Structures are given as structure tokens and as C-alpha cells.
Amino acid sequence: MHLAWILAWRFRTNKRQNGFISFISASSTFGIGLGCFVLILLLSVMNGFEKELKDRLLSVIPHAEFKSVYASGIENWPAEVEALKLHPEVTFVEPYVNATGMLQKGNKMKAVEMTALEPLYAADGVIPSLVTSQQWLQFQTDENATMLGIGLMQKLDLVVGDKVQILLPQLSEDLSLSAPKTLRLNIIASLDMGGELSNHIGFMHMSLAAQTQNIHHGAQGIRLRYRDAFAAPKLTREIGYKLTPEVYMSDWTIKDGNLYQDIQLVRAVVYIALSLVIAVACFNIVSTLVMAVNEKQSEIAMLKSMGAKNSLIILVFMLQGSFNGLIGTIVGVTLGILMATNLAAVARFIEDLLGVQFLSGDVYFIDFLPSELNWNEVYITALIAIILSVLATLYPAIKAAKINPAKVLGH
Template sequence: MHLVWLLAWRFRTNKRQNGFISFISASSTFGIGLGCFVLILLLSVMNGFEKELKDRLLSVIPHAEFKSVSASGIYNWPAEITALQQHPEVTFVEPYVNATGMLQKGNKMKAIEMTAIDPVYDAQGVVPSLLTVEQWQQFKNDENATMLGIGLMKKLGLSIGDKVQILLPQLSADLSLSAPKTLRLNIIASLDMGGELSNHIGFMHMSLAAQAQNIEHGAQGIRLRYKDAFMARDLTRQIGYQLSPEVYMSDWTIKDGNLYQDIQLVRAVVYIALILVIAVACFNIVSTLVMAVNEKQSEIAMLKSMGAKNRLIIGVFMMQGTFNGLIGTLIGVVLGVLMASNLPEVARFLEGIFQVQFLSGDVYFIDFLPSELNWNEVLFTAFIAILLSILATLYPAIKAAKINPATVLGH
């Protein structure tokens, strides 16, 4: 094995080697390194988006909603909530009422999706964590209090302390639209929930919304959160079928799942595309070794005439090609890990220099470039790169072993 290493290194570092072969060899090393670097970096970005999706967006929106089929709401909803609180996968349960209408301030109007909550049940929910203690106490004490998304307030030119009107559509007995119900609300706080949510969402008291929409039982539905948000689809159906009242079942993957699916799709495309980039770089190893074998025919013939076995010749050229893969992989992995670990800071530095913003908080649910390094993916990337490099050496190495010493030395 020591002789294989020695001969492979000598062949690789031979100063008399053809310059074109050296260039192809260097390009294969560079290609493998670049593929590993970009793959690790982009996978870390995808992991970062997935982490921020879970920690930010999924910490704000409910994981599942059960909305009553009946217009009168969910009968005996406190008992249903008590039963759901005992479920081992459920971390939070609350009643709610949806109130979709038009928000009016002066001559400006904007569509809004109000979520009406009960302060008693929502005390441990998401909304209190977005407010100060004083703001939450004010909401509890004022039935006409409301909290609006910061994007919505900017579009209507609103500020905390303003009074607004919300127009709620009403259905008559024959299910036709009648004059809307008007509620006057006091803005006590603005909520920054990230992305589009802040442009059309608000919160108000459940009792007021239920009364305005003639919901007899006081709660239109029940919404909850799970320990693992990514199990929402299966758990929602499992729990929904066990509920006593008839309900419409919905989970976050229906409303906002397209973002998660996009992340998974981009991850798969990145994996395939960059593995192909590494594979193309490995083809350069084949070219390099084929030319090296043709150039080293006399040396190979001399070694075989001195008793070198085919296994030794194959090992030498496989090792020579593997050097390129190892060096390229090592450089790409090190640079990829360093860049992925510091990507948010690097992105902010570049934003400051070029005066641009890569992600806008008004459009996306975050306003910075996230990164989350996964060491399993780093090891898998390195393994794939080295494996492809080794496979690329097989044909040239076998070709070298088939050289006939008598034919070569005779010339």
C-alpha cells in the first residue's frame, strides 16, 4: 500500500507532466470543490428557511382548525376543549370566531380577516407573547379593543389609539346578503407577524364577534397547536373524526403549506443539479487519467516488467485520481461549512455595501437570509463526491493494467 501511495504521488507531482493534463486535473479538483461548496451552502439555506418557518410562521398561525358546520357554532365547546387538552400531541387549544369584513378609517377601506379570541383561553397563546403586559391587560378589560397587523396599519395610515370601523357582512334567512353590521373598535396594539399575515390579519374579542354574527353558542370553532407541526395533517383528521359536533377540518398545510412544499421542491432540485455538477467534474478525472495513462505507458511497462501486478497498477491510478476528489471535497466542504455558518452576517454585510435587501419582510415571513448547517448533509455530500471520484478512476486504471510491456518497450 505504501508503494501505491508513493507511485501515485510521484505520477501526480511529476514536473515533466503535460501542461494540458495538469490543467484538466486542476479543473476537476476545482469542479468537485465548487459543487460541494454550493451544495452545502444551498442546503443550509433551505434548512434555515425550514427552521424559520417552524419557529416564526408556525408559532403564530394555528396548526389545526375545527369549524362548526352549523351557523350557530359549536355546542358545549368548553367540554370539547377540556377533552382536547388531554391529547398527548396537543399543546394548546382555544375557541375562536372568524370575522371577515372591511376595515374602514375615514374614506379608506381594506379587507381584513379578524380572528376573535377569548382572553381567558388565549392567556397562554401566541397573541399575549406579541404584546406587552399592559397591552394584554387593556385588551382583556376592553371588549371593543382590537390588535391589527403592522402592514395593515401602514396601508391605512393607522396608529395605536385610533378608532376604526369594521363592516361585517350579514346573511338573511334566505341566505342573501343584507346590510352589514358595523362595529367600532379601539386599536390598542400593532402586531408584526411576518410576511403577508401582517397585511390582512387582526384580533378582537370573541364575545363581540359572536354577537355581531349571531353565533348562538359563542364559539364558531376550535383551533389548536401540536408538539410537531409537521404531523398536523394526520393528527387533524384523527382528532376531527373523534369530535362530537360536525366540523370542517383544516390544518396549516392547506393554507400555508405551499411555502413548505416549495422549500422541499427547491431542496430536491438543488440536490439533483449539484450532484450532477460534481459528476461532471468527476468526468474530468476520467479525461485526466486517460491522458496520464497514455503519457506514462513506458513507466507502466517498466513496472510490469519488474514484476508489478495488475492490482498494483490499478491501485496507483485509482489513488492518483482519488487525490483530486479528496482535495476538491476537502476544500469545498471546509469553505461550505465556513460560509454556511456565517451566511446571515455575510448577507447583511453585502446588503450594506450594495444597498439592497435580499429578502423583504413585507413579502416573506423573514427579512434576512437564514442558514442552518446540518452535519449529516455535509457528510453525505462529502461521501457522494468521494464515491463519484473513485468510480471515475476505474476505467482509466483498468486500461493502464491492460498495457502490454513487450509492445510498449519494443517501440
């Protein structure tokens, strides 16, 4: 084995080696390193988006909603809320009323999706953490208080302390639209929930919304969050089928799941595409070794005439080719790890340097480039690159072992 290492290294570093062979060898090393680097970096970005989606967006929006099929709302909803709190996978439960209408300030109007909350139940949720304790206390005591998304307030030129009108559509008994009801609300806080969500959402009192929309039982539905947000589709159906009232079931993947699905799709495409890039770079190892074998036929013949076994010749050229894959993998993985762990700072530096912004907070739920390094993906990437590199050496190495010393030296 020691002899095989010495011979492989000498064959690789031979100064008389053909320049074209050296170029192909270097290009294979570069290709493998580049593939590993980009694959680790992009997978880390996808992991970062998934983490931010879970920590930011899914911490604000409900994971599941159970909405009454009747206009009167959910009968005896406090008992249903208390029963759902006992479920081991549920971390938060609250009643709600949805009130979609038009927000008006002067001659400006904007569509708004108001979620009406019961302060007693919402106190354990995320909303209180988005405002000051004084603002939350004001929301609890003032039935006409409202909290609006910061993007919505900017579009209507609103500030905290303003009074605003909201027009809520009304349905008559024959289900036709009648004159909307107008409510005057006091803006006590602005909410920055990231991305498009801040451009159309607001919160108000459940009792006021229920009264305005003739929801006699007080709550239109119940919404909750789970320990594992990604288990929402399965858990929502399991819980919904066991509820006493008749409800429509919905989970976050129906409204906002397209973002998560896009992340998973991009992750799969990136993995396949860059694995193929690494595979193509490994094919260059085949070309390099085939040319090296043809160039060193006399040396191989001399080794075999001195008693070298076929297994030694095969091992020598496998090691020589594997050096390319090993060096490329080590360099690519190292650079990938360094870049992935410092991506946010690097991206911010480039943004400041070029005067551009990669992600706009008005469009996306974050305004920076996230990154989350997954060590299992690093190990898998390195393993794939090394395995492909070793497999690429088999054909040239076996071809070298089949060289006939008598035929080569006879010429």
C-alpha cells in the same frame, strides 16, 4: 500500499506532465469543490427557511382548525376544548370566531381577517408574547379592543390608540347579503407577525364577534397547535373524526403549505442538479487519467517488467485520481461549512454594500437570509463526492494494468 502512495503522488506532481492534463486535472478538482460548496450552502439555506417557517410562521398561525358546519357554532365548546387538551400531541387549544370584513379609517378602507379570541384561553398562546403585559391586560378588560397587524395599520395610517370601524357582512335567512353591521374598535396594540400575514390580520374579542354574527353558542370553531407541526394533516383527521360536533377540518398545509412544499421541491431540485455537477466534474478525472496513462505507458511498462502486479498499477492510478476528488471535497466542504455558518452576516454585508435587500419583510415572513447547517447532509455530500471520484478512476486504472510491457518497450 506505501509504494502505491509514493508512485501515485510522484505521477501527480511530475513537472514534466503535459500542461493540458494538468489543466483538466485542476478543473476536475475545482468542479468537485464548487459542487460540494454550493450544495452544502443551498441545502443550509433551505434548512434555514424550514426552521424559520416552523419557529416564526407556525408559532403564530394555528396548526389545525375545526369549524362548525352550523351557523350557530359549536355547542358545549368548553367541554370539547378541555377534552382536546388531554391529547398527548396537542400543546395549545382555544375557541375562536372568524370575522372577515372591511376596516375603515376616514375615507380609507382595507379588507381584514379578524380572528376573535377568548382572552381566558388565548392567555396561554403566542399572541400575549407579541404585545406588552399592559396591552394584553387592556385587551382582556376592554371588549371593544383590537390588535392589528403592523402592515395593515401602516396602509391605513393607523397608530395605537386610534379608533377604527369594521364593517362585517351579514347573511339573511335566505342566505342573501343584508346591510353590514358596523363595530367601533379601539386599537390597543400592533402586531408584527412577519410577511404578508401582518398585512391583513387582526384580533378582537370572541364574545363581541359571536354576538355580531349571531353565533348563539359563542364559538364558531376550535383551533389548536401540535408538538410537531408537520404531522398536522394526519393528526387533524384523526382528531376530527372523533369529535362529537359536526365540523369542517382544516390544517395549516391547506392555507400556507405551498411555502413548505416549495422549500421541499427546491431542496430536491438543488440536490439532484448539484449532484450531477459533482458527477460531471468526476468525469474529468476519467479524461485526466486516460491521458496520463497514455503518457506514462513506458513508466508503467518498466514497473511491470520489474515485477509490479496489476493490483499495484490499478491502486496507483486509483489513488492518483482520488487525490483530485479528495482535495476538491475537503476544500469545497470546508468553504461550504464556513459560508453556511456565517451566511446571515455575509448577506447583510452585501446588502449594505450594494444598497439592496434580498428578502423584503413586506412579502416574505422574514427579512434576512436564513441558514441552518445539517451535519448529516455535509457527511452525505462529502461521501457522494468521494465515491464518485473513486468510481471515476476504475476504467483508466484497469486500462493501465492491461498495458503489455513487451509491446511498449519493444518500440
